[in-house]
Amino acid sequence: MKANIFILIGLMFIAFGCDPGGIGNTDVIIDQHKDLGTLDINFIYKIPGIPADRVRKVDLSLAYTADSLNHGQFFTSKNVSDAESLYRFYLPPGTYYYQATIICLCQSDSCLWSQFPGGQFGLRMDGGKVEVKKGLATVVSTQFH
Amino acid sequence: MSRGHLRRIKIFLLLSGLCMCNLIVTSCSEKIDLYSGGDKLTAVYCLLNNEDSIQYLRIASQYTIIGDGTVIKPDSLDMTVKGDFIAYLSETTSSGEQKSYHFTPSYAIKKDSGWFPAEALQVYETKCTIIPNTIYALYVLFPKEKRMVFAKTLSFGGGFHVIDPIIVPGRKINLFPGEDFYLRYEPLKNAAVYEATAKFLYDDIRDGLAERKEFIIALPLKFNDQTDNIISQRIAGDRFLRDISRGLKKDSTIRRRPVGFNFHVSVGGQELAMEIRNDLDAASFSNSDYSSFENAAGIFSTLSHKRIETLPLSRFTIDSLALSSLTRDLGFLTFDEINKLDSIK
Numbered sequence: 001m002k003a004n005i006f007i008l009i010g011l012m013f014i015a016f017g018c019d020p021g022g023i024g025n026t027d028v029i030i031d032q033h034k035d036l037g038t039l040d041i042n043f044i045y046k047i048p049g050i051p052a053d054r055v056r057k058v059d060l061s062l063a064y065t066a067d068s069l070n071h072g073q074f075f076t077s078k079n080v081s082d083a084e085s086l087y088r089f090y091l092p093p094g095t096y097y098y099q100a101t102i103i104c105l106c107q108s109d110s111c112l113w114s115q116f117p118g119g120q121f122g123l124r125m126d127g128g129k130v131e132v133k134k135g136l137a138t139v140v141s142t143q144f145h
Numbered sequence: 146m147s148r149g150h151l152r153r154i155k156i157f158l159l160l161s162g163l164c165m166c167n168l169i170v171t172s173c174s175e176k177i178d179l180y181s182g183g184d185k186l187t188a189v190y191c192l193l194n195n196e197d198s199i200q201y202l203r204i205a206s207q208y209t210i211i212g213d214g215t216v217i218k219p220d221s222l223d224m225t226v227k228g229d230f231i232a233y234l235s236e237t238t239s240s241g242e243q244k245s246y247h248f249t250p251s252y253a254i255k256k257d258s259g260w261f262p263a264e265a266l267q268v269y270e271t272k273c274t275i276i277p278n279t280i281y282a283l284y285v286l287f288p289k290e291k292r293m294v295f296a297k298t299l300s301f302g303g304g305f306h307v308i309d310p311i312i313v314p315g316r317k318i319n320l321f322p323g324e325d326f327y328l329r330y331e332p333l334k335n336a337a338v339y340e341a342t343a344k345f346l347y348d349d350i351r352d353g354l355a356e357r358k359e360f361i362i363a364l365p366l367k368f369n370d371q372t373d374n375i376i377s378q379r380i381a382g383d384r385f386l387r388d389i390s391r392g393l394k395k396d397s398t399i400r401r402r403p404v405g406f407n408f409h410v411s412v413g414g415q416e417l418a419m420e421i422r423n424d425l426d427a428a429s430f431s432n433s434d435y436s437s438f439e440n441a442a443g444i445f446s447t448l449s450h451k452r453i454e455t456l457p458l459s460r461f462t463i464d465s466l467a468l469s470s471l472t473r474d475l476g477f478l479t480f481d482e483i484n485k486l487d488s489i490k
Contacts, residue, residue, distance in 0.1 A: 058315040077459050079319045079326050081309045083375065090323075103314055121314055 032090075037132035039089040042141040043080065043100050047114050050106055053082075058101040058123065060087055069097040069127060093134045099127040100142045187226060189294055189443035191234075191283050192417070195275040195301055196449055202232055202248050202269040204285065207442055224265035228289055234273055235282040246271040275447070278302045278335065283445045296437040296445040298414055302334025305412050307451050308375065317457045318406055321382045321465035328378045330410060332369055335447070337418035339367040340411045341378055345389070346404040346455070347477075355402070360392055368418060382465075390471040401477045402486070403463050406456045414447035 039062075047055050061074035068074070078087045104111035104122050116122030126142045186207040193200055205224050232248040251270035256263040275281070277300055285294040308329040310318070320326050328341055343362040348355040362385070364378045393401075413421070416437045423435035437445040466477040478486065 056311075056313040056316070058313060059317070074460075076324070077317075077319050077461055079309075079324065080316065081327070081329065082311075083308045083329055101315070105313075123315065 035092070035134060036090045037093050037134050038137040039091055039096065039098075039130055039132050040137055040139045041087045041089070041098060041100065042085055042139065043087055044085050044142055045102055045144040047102075047104075047144065050104060050110055050114050054104065054106040054110075056082055056103050056105060058103045060098070060100050062089065062091075063097045063099070066097055066129070069099055074099070091132045093132055096130050096132060097127060098130060098140070099125055101125050102144060187285070187294060187441045187443075189283070189285060189296075189438060189441050189445065191443075191445045192413075192448040193275050193281060193298065193300060193446070194448055194450075195277065195304075198272060198274045199253070199270050200234065200246070200273045200275070201251060201254070202271075202283070204230075204232070204267045204269070205265065221265035224261065226267060228287065231284075231286045231288070232269055233284055234271060235284065236273070236276065237280045237282070238276060239278065246273040275300050285441075292440070294438050294441040296416075298416055298437070298446050299335050300447050301336055301412070301414070301449060305333050305336075305410070305449050305451050306331045307408075307410060307453060310406075310408055310453050310456050312453065312456065317459040318462060319382075319459045320380065320385045320462045322386065322469070324382045324461070326380045326382070328364065328380070328408065328410070329375050330451075332373065332376055333412050333449075335414060336412045336449075337369050337415045338413040338421055339369070339376060340364075340413075341367075342409050343380060344407040344409070345385075346407060348402040348404060349396075350400045350402060351398055357404070359407070360389060362388060366421065368422070386465060386469050386471045389466065390475070393472075393475050395474050396476065399476055401466075401475060402483055403458050403466055403477060404455070405458055408453040408456070410451045412449045412451075416444060416446035417448060420444050420446075 041060060043057060043060055045055065045057075057080040059077060060080050061077040063069035063074050076089070078089075080087070102124050104114065104116035104120065104124075107120055109119065111122050112119040116124055124144060126144050128140060130138050130140055132138050188205045188207050190203040191200070204226050206226050234246040234248070236244045236246070248269035248271045251268045253270060254268055256266045256268075279300045280297055281300060282295065282297040287293070308331065309327060310316075318326055328343070330339070341364040343364065345360040345362065347358055347360070349358050350356075362380060364380070367376055367378065369376075420435045420437075436442050460480040463477075463480045463483065466472050466475075467479040467482075
C-alpha cells in the first residue's frame with residue numbers, strides 16, 4: 001500500500017514537474033514571482049472615423065529608461081492580439097517605460113484624418129512611465145486620442 | 146404406422162414449415178446484400194473543400210495483406226477498381242433544391258510513385274463550389290454489379306476565421322522564456338476537428354550560401370466538444386527553445402539565420418473527426434474500422450485549410466535563439482549579426 005502511494009507521488013512529479021509547456025503549477029508561479037511586482041497594461045484604443053478592424057495592434061514593449069524608449073531599445077515585448085486587451089508583465093520593482101503601437105490599414109485619407117502620419121500603414125504610439133512595486137499590481141491603460 | 150413414426154413426421158413437418166417461413170421472410174426483404182465477406186472492399190475518399198471550385202474523389206480496391214504476415218507490394222491490377230462506374234455528388238440546399246455534379250477522370254494532381262503504384266491512383270474531379278451549410282451526398286454506382294456506394298455530409302457553415310496570427314505590418318512573433326504565443330481561431334459551424342502546425346523557418350548558411358530549412362511544431366488535435374467562442378492553442382516560449390535544441394544538430398561549419406513562422410490550420414467535418422477519434426481509440430482499446438460508407442471503406446467529409454505565412458520574429462526571439470543556454474551552440478545569428486550580414490549584401 002505504502003509503495004503504491006510512493007509510486008503515485010513519483011508519477012505525479014514526472015507528469016507535472018518537468019513540463020514547462022504543460023499544465024501549470026500555480027504555487028510554483030507565485031513562488032517564482034514572489035520578489036516581483038505586476039504591471040498590467042490595458043491596451044485599448046478607439047479611433048473615430050475608422051472601422052475597428054482597420055486599426056490593428058502592432059507592438060507592446062518595455063524599456064528601462066526614457067532614452068532607450070526613444071531609441072527603440074526595449075528589453076522585452078509581448079505578443080499582441082486584437083482579441084485581447086490585457087497584458088501582464090512580472091517585473092522587479094523599479095521604474096519602467098512602456099510603448100504601445102497601433103497601425104492604420106485604411107486606404108484613402110481616413111488614416112491621415114485620424115492622425116496616423118503618412119496615411120495608410122501609418123503608426124501611432126502611446127507610452128508612459130510606470131512604477132512597479134514588489135508584490136503589488138500597477139495597472140495602466142493606453143490612451144490613443 | 147407406429148406412434149413414434151407419426152411423431153417424427155410431425156416434427157419434420159414443423160421444421161419444414163419454419164424453414165419455409167424463414168425463406169419467405171428473408172426473400173421479401175428489399176435489402177440487397179451489398180457486401181459479402183469474401184469480396185474485396187472498394188475504398189472511396191472524398192473530402193470536400195469549400196475554398197476550391199473543384200472537388201476530388203479517389204477510388205481504389207482495398208489492398209489486402211497476405212495472412213502469414215509477409216508484406217507483398219501491391220500491384221496496380223490488385224488496387225484498380227475495374228469495370229464501369231458512375232460517381233456523382235448530389236447537393237441539397239436548405240430550400241430543398243437538388244443539383245448533381247458528375248465526376249470525370251482527373252489528371253490535375255501529380256501522382257507520386259512509391260509503395261503504391263501511381264497508375265493505381267484513380268482520381269476523379271468535378272466542378273463544384275461548396276455552398277455553406279448544405280447537405281452533400283456522394284454516390285458511386287456499379288451498374289454491372291448492381292451495387293451502390295453512398296454517404297452524405299454537411300458542409301461547413303461558412304469560412305474559417307483565424308484570429309491569431311494575422312499578418313499586420315510591423316507585428317512580430319515573440320517566443321522566448323516567459324513569453325508564449327497563442328494561436329486563436331473561431332470554431333466553425335459543422336466542423337468537429339482542428340489540426341494546427343507551426344513551421345519555424347530558418348536558413349542554414351554554409352560558405353555564403355543559404356539553404357531554407359523548416360522545423361515543424363505540431364500542436365495537439367482539438368476536437369470541437371467544448372462550447373468556447375474562441376479556440377486557443379499555446380506554443381510555450383520555454384518549450385520552443387527546448388524543442389529546437391533537441392531537433393537541430395550542432396554543426397560548426399554552418400551559421401543559422403532565423404526567418405519566421407508559417408502556420409497551417411486544417412479543419413475537418415464530423416465524419417473526419419470520427420475517423421480520427423477511431424484511429425486514436427484503436428491505439429488503446431479498439432480495433433474497429435470507421436467508414437463513412439456502409440459497404441465500402443473510406444471517408445466522405447469536409448476539409449478546409451488556412452495558411453498564414455512568413456510571420457517575422459522579434460529581436461528578442463532571434464537573440465534568445467542565439468544566446469540562450471539551450472540553443473547557443475546551434476549557430477544562430479544574433480539580431481545585430483543579421484543586420485550586419487544584410488548591410489554587406
